[in-house]
Amino acid sequence: MFLKAEDRKTIKDLAAKIRNEYNLTSLPIDIAKILNDKNIKFFTANLDNINGYELSGLIEKKDNGEIRIIVNNQHQDTRNVFTVAHELGHYFLGDLNGKKRVVSLRGGSKNKKERAADFFAAELLMPEDLIRETIEKLFFPTLQEMANKFRVSRAAMKYRLDFLGVPYYG
């Protein structure tokens, strides 16, 4: 994690505020509520080769003001939930201001805005309080059980638990 502590704090507080505003307190976090309220349209498409780049997703503002999120239909559903949350990160962090489009490449080295959007997505979908509460409830859950509960990929959950210093099995 290469974001500064103060940046992480800002993003964590923003994600908490949004979860609070939309009453996103139970699992899995239903980000469709945010899309509906903000009137953000959601699409899937094959984004495996866009001018030679493999994209996870993108967010764009059309000339008529409509905002769309498009995710790669070649990727797993759980991965795409994270991508939608990531694109919402770009939206709430103001990355779309004055721009038509922000694209998110799959993997590779990530600039600060990409890392910030990833962190926002993790905070939105896997908030620390719900992680700790769920671990206690399930009593020694496996990584896969945790991933299922939060409807995220195993990789995303592993990354999150490692970041939080929470132990897990499997």
Ligand SMILES: [Zn+2]
């Ligand atoms: Zn991105």
